[in-house]
Amino acid sequence: MIFLALVIALTLRQLWALDITVQRDGWWRDWRARAGDSGLRSWSQLLLVVGLPLLLALLVLDLLRPLLFGLPWIAAAAVLLLYALGREDLQALVARYSDYCERGNGEAAWLFAREELGLTVPAEEVSDTLDSEWLRQQVEARLCYASYQGWFAVVFYFVVLGPVAAVGYRLLQLYRDGGDAAQGPAARVLFWLDWVPVRLLLATFALAGDFVRSRDVLMSAATDTWAEPADLLWQVASAAESPVQEGTPLQQAAANARALAGLLHRCAVAWIVVIALVAILA
Template sequence: MIFLVVLLALIIDKLTDWRRVVQDDGPWLRLRQRVEGRADLASRPWLGLMLLVLLPVLLLAVLLAALEPLAYGWLSLPLHLLVLLYCLGRGHGKRELGPFRDAWRRGDHEAAALVGQRDLGLSADDAPGLLRAVEAQLLWRSHEGFFAVIFWYVLLGPVAALAYRLLALTVELAESQAIRERAGQLKHAFDWLPVRVLLASFGLVGNFVAANRAMLNDLLHWSIPARQLLADVGPAAADLEEPCAGDQGIARLDALAALLVRTRMLWYAAIALWVLFL
């Protein structure tokens, strides 16, 4: 059922707008407001984080436990599908990159900087730095919005996938700095293994030698942020040169996008083999 759920989620994501409907964070945001509004939780951020993440995860686990014994588990398939769709990344990367790509292709770096700050929340001291920041965000959003979610769903099921998404939402949206910091610590632990599997996948579908050279020294370091590893290894695996202007700069983004597509295909094949032989 795992491969079927992943396949259905990808088809729905590509062909419909249902993901935007499913990804309604309103109930969780209201829970966050109530938790952060309680004075007695201000000095106990771990408890607040448990209410924001562990409580919804436990409710999902109870619901799954009630559905799994019925109809050989097929009644739980819609719930698996809804949870996986909810856990995928927010927004549409291609649409959001469109204005930046247009400005960069024209060679209007000032407009590209304004668009990058407005649409992507990025800023840099110079044009090459801005392009590197866009590349890093493209890689990070692909990891956080797809690869890490699929990794934890396939490995541990929808409960782990939901925990990862709620941690990501807490890091991004929580107003309490203490809660954000603790959510970031847990999310770093959740990111550690899938990002390294993703980097190994880059090596298999890209420049193997360059990717291994870029990640070898930091591969097992616990403290290296996942975002930094992706920014260092992704361009090397895509065999990119130094950032450049105009169409050549856009070609860098296209090369990274192609690398991510090839990696997705590799993961689909790996998931299918995982399901067949286990």
């Protein structure tokens, strides 16, 4: 049933526009605002804000499981997965960023990085022609992590622990990104939740890209216990994608961003194939 719900959700995601009704977060933000006025400690507030919706979802799924051969359960699981998937359209983000770079509009590329990807760029790193290697690396790292947390991690927890776990991962992401809780308990929980799926994706990068070039980087990153997931993902992805070194810095940035998007697409296909094989053989 899990695999069927996964196929339905991903198919609907491709057919519908990104801004679909089930991905509206207003209800949860209102609930978080009310819970924030309760005066609870950070961990208690996190448990209330994230845990209560998950408990309700779990109860609904348990009620639906025995009905009509599980068909209502499959439909509900697909809806929950749709909600849990990321809000970013990676292909659109890469296309916009690459277009700015190819047209030589370094200022627009920098504004895109600041406003769309949320980068805080130090003044000494800013250049009208995007000559800053630091900025290009940060953009690719953000794009890589956006794809990971919006798709790979969600699907991993959906398949391994079920739809409630996938929704829980999304709510933790929303909680962390919602303000001053960025360095709080949600960030710590997410760090450990990311530990296994990040390393699985690192291995997928190497297999779907340049394995020889990325092998040593993969081994070093996979054994780095305390590194941030976004840093690890970019390190291995940049090695696996064989960075382009021809043309102007802006042209290189555009080509590398597109190469990264291609690598992420190949990894997504590989994960779907593996999940399908496991579902068939199980």
